Amino acid sequence: MTTTATTAAPAGREPLSRSPWRDVPAYRQIIGSRLRTTLAYRQNVFFLLAILVLQIFILRKVWTALYQGHTTVDGLTLHAMLVYITLANLQNWVLQDPTISFYMYNRVREGQVAFDLVRPVGFVPQMFAHLVGSSFATVIFGLVALPFIFFAGTLGAPDSPTALLLYLASFVLAYVIMTLLTLMLGMIAFWTTEISGLEMLYRLINQFFAGALVPVSLFPGAIRIIADVLPFQATTYTPVALYVGRIRGADALGAVGVQAVWVVVLIFASWAMWQRALHRVVVQGG
Amino acid sequence: MPPVIRVENLVKEFRRPRKQVGRFGAVRTLFTRQFDSVRAVDQVNFAIEPGELVGYIGPNGAGKSTTIKMMTGILVPTSGTVEVGGLVPWRERERNAMQIGVVFGQRSQLWWDLPLIESFNLIAKLYRVPDAKYKRNLERFIALLDMEEFLDRPVRQLSLGQRMRGDLAASMLYEPQILYLDEPTIGLDVVAKENMRIFIEEMNRDSGTTIVLTTHDLADVERLCRRLILIDHGHVLYDGAVEQLKTKYAPHRILVVELEPDAVSSGRRIDAADVPGAEIVEQADGVARIQFESSRTPVQDLIAALNARYPIADLSIVEPDLEGVVRQIYDERVPVA
C-alpha cells in the first residue's frame, strides 16, 4: 500500500531503490519518536490508565454481584468470567490508541498531510509505523499498570496450554485487525473535518461489541447478530474467550478462521478507502 | 488635581518551585520546598495625571506587562500601592473594570463567530452603557475608524487591521477614563498604523482619555507621547518628556553636508578648523557628517560658516532618533538622571 510515486531517476544519478527495506530506518525513526512523545505525555497516559483500572474494578464488582446465586453461567465460573473481563479490558486498551486517529486527523486538517504524501516514505506505511510505535508505548504502560490491575481485577492462568497457544495466534490476528480499523478511522479525516465525536463513538461501539464489558456469547438475539457482523468481536472476544477456554476444539479453529477472513476483508477495504482518499486529495485538494 | 494613576513602591515577586532534576523530577518538583524568586517589578514609582498620553516601554521581560496587569486588576502585587481612579484595582476589580479599557494587540476581545456589530452590542450591555450614549459613540467610531463596510462580517473573517479597529472601538464604547493599549499597532501596515495613531490621538485630545501605551514600535511613541516611562529589569530607568530624553542622552544632532560635484572631483574636503564647536564624524565622497550640540553651536552659524567657504550642493539635519537613544539605555542599563 505504498504511495511512493514512480520517479524517473534524475540524469546522472542512480535510480531510486524501490526495495521495501529501504524505508526501515525511517520507520524506526517514527516508532522511536512516537514512543518518546507518548512518554513525554505520560501524565495523560496515567489518567487514562486510571480509567482502565477503575473500569476493571467496577466490572469485577458488577459481575460478582451478577453471579450471586449462580456457579456457572454460559459455561464460565465466576473466576473464569472475571479473568475474561480483566484480560479483555486490558487487551482492548492496549490495542487501542486514542491519539493516533487524532494525530492523523490533525495532520489532514492542518494540511500537513500534503508533506506526508510528498515524502518518499508512503503515507500509509508511515501511519503504520506510528501505530506500532504507539503500541510499544501502550504495552509499556500496560505493564506498569499490571500491579494495579492485579488488585482491581482478576488475573489468572489460561485454561490449558492449547488455550494459551490459540490465544497468542489469535492475539496477533486481533492486533492486525485493530490496526487496520484504526487506520481506516484515521482516513475518515480526509472526508470530514469534525471527527472528534466520531472517534468517541467508535471507541464506545468498539468496546461494547468487542466484548470487553460482556462476553459476546451472552449477547441476546438481534444484538448478537449485529456483533457477529462487525469485526470488533475479533479484536477482543475471540482471543480472550480462547484464553479462558470458552471456545474450544473445532470452534476454536473456526473462530481463528473468522479472524483471518476479517484480516483479508479489512486489507481490501482499507486499500479501497485509501484509493478514494488519494483521489479526493488529488482532485479536490483535500 | 490628583493623579488618576498612582503607583508607589510597587513590587512583584514571583516564586517558582525550583525544577528538580533527576529521577521522578516532575513529581519531586511538586513537593519541593526550594523556590526561586524573581522580582519582575522592583520598587516602581510613578504618577499619571488625567489626560496624559504616556508611553510605557521596555525590552521583553522588563516588567511592563506585569505592571500593566497590576494596574488593570489581573495581578495582585507583592507589596506597594496602586491606585487607579481612586480605586485599588484588584480589590475592586469589577468597579475598576468599568473605568478602564484594555486593548491587547495580540488577543482580540471581540466575539469571534459573531458579526462585529454584535460584539459592540454585547460590550454595551456588559458595561451597561445607556442606549443614547451607545448610539452616539458607535456612530462616531464607525465614522472615525471607517468600519461601515465590515460591520456585519463575523470577526473571524476580518483582516488584522479591521479587527484592530474593532478592538479599539470596543474599548472606547463605554467611555472609560483610562485606556491601556498593549502593542496596538503590531503587525499592521503603514497606513493602518497611521490611522490607529490618529484615532488614539483623537481619543486623548477630544475625550480627555488618559492613555498608557505599551509598544515596541518607538515611532508610535515619538508620534503620540510627550511622556515616556522606560522600564527594565523591574526598575524605572527614565520617567519624563520624550524630548528631554533625547537631548539629555543624545544631545547631538548631525549636519550632513554634500559638496558640489566639481569640488568633489578636485578632491576638496571640509577642514575641521572651519567648523569650530563641531566634530566631523565621517567624510567620504564629498559627503560629510558633522556632529554638533544645538545648545552650544547654533546650527545657522555652522551653516553660514560652511557656506562661506565651500560650494555646498545639499544640506540636511539628522535628529537623534528615539530608538537609538533607547537602545543605548537598554545597553547600559543605567537610570537616566
Add this chain to the structure above:
Amino acid sequence: MSTLRVAWTLERAALRGQLEYRVNFIVSTFMGIAYQGSGFAFIYVVLHSFHTIGGWDFNDLAFLYSLRLLAHACCYLPFNQIDFLDVTIREGKFDRYLVRPMNPLLQLMTNRFQINAVGDVLTASALFIYAASIAHVDFSPWHIAYLVLAVIGGALAEAGFVLAVSSLAFRFLETWAAAFLVDNIYLMFGSYPMRVFGATTAWIMTWIIPVAFVAYIPASVLLNRTSGLHIASFIAYGAPVIGLLWFVAGYQIWRFQVRHYQSSGS
C-alpha cells in the same frame, strides 16, 4: 439581578455564534444518544441473562441510569465550558475576563454554547420518562417535588466537584486528562447501586466524590429502597441540599484558585 441578565445575553450570543457554524443539531444529538445509550446497552444485555444486579431489576436500573443521565445533562448544559478552563488560561482569555466588570466564571460559562448539550437534555428527558413509566415509582406530589429538587441537586453536586477539579488548571498546565477521569468516574460509578461496590468504595463515592448524590440516592428514595442505602434515610431525603452544599464548596475552591492565580500569575 442585572449580572444574570447580562450573563443571559452573553449566553444567547454564544448560541448565535454556534449557529454561525451551522452545526448539525441532529448529528450531534445522535452522537449524544449513542454515547448515553452505550452504558445502557450493557445493563440491557447482562440483565437478559441475569435478572438483578444487587437486588435491583431492569426497571429499577433503567430508572437509576436515566436519572443519572438527566442530572448529568442538566449539569452539562450550563457548565460544559468549565472543562476548557486550561485552554482559556493558556490563550490569555482568562485575563480578559478579569478585566471585564463581570464574574469570570459566568464569562467562562457563556463563552461558547454547546449545541449538543440541549440535545443531551432532551434525550435524557425522553429516556427518563420512559424509564419512569416502567419503574415501580409512586408519583405522588411529594415525590415529584423531590425528583425535581434531586435532579437540580444532583447536577449541582457534580458541577461543584467538576468546578473544584478543573480549577486545578490555575496551578497546572494541562488538566484535560483529570477532567476526563472525573467524567468517567461519574459515568461508571454513578450508574449502579452503591452496595455492589462494597462499603469503602460506596463511602468514597458518597462523601469524597459526590457520585451517589447525583442519582443513586435520589433513585433509592423514589423507588422506596432507602432501607438498602448505606446512609441514613433523612440524609437521603436531604440529597438536594447536600448537592447545593457541594456546589457552594466547589465554588469556594474555584474562587480560592482564582485568587491564587492573581497572586502568582502563572
